[in-house]
Amino acid sequence: SLNSFGARDTLAVGDNTYExxxxxxxxxxxxxxxxxxxxxxxxxxxxxxxxxxxDHINAIANW
Known part of the structure; x- marks a missing residue:
């Protein structure tokens, strides 16, 4: 998927990482x-x- 807003990140919990x-x-x-x-x-x-x-994401953010 695209990441237009730079929103993708990782979360480390113990020995596991999650997107x-x-x-x-x-x-x-x-x-x-x-x-x-x-x-x-x-x-x-x-x-x-x-x-x-x-544009879809901006539309819901500005609802």
């Missing part, structure tokens, strides 16, 4: 209700530049 997508990389998501934050995080994970674009 995460940080909502704080997208301005505006801090004011969203929890349910829309879940949707925004899903858009970050599935951004491909065709079906899901940075």
């Amino acid at each position: 995460i997508y940080r909502l704080d990389a997208v301005p505006g998501t801090e004011k969203l209700p929890y349910s829309l934050k879940v949707l925004a995080e899903n858009l970050l994970r599935t951004e491909d530049g065709a079906n899901i674009t940075a």
Whole structure:
């Protein structure tokens, strides 16, 4: 997937690392209700530049 906002990061827990997508990389998501934050995080994970674009992510962040 694309990473237009630089949101992709890793989280280390013990000996394991996990790929995460940080909502704080997208301005505006801090004011969203929890349910829309879940949707925004899903858009970050599935951004491909065709079906899901940075414009889609900005649209939900500025809802």
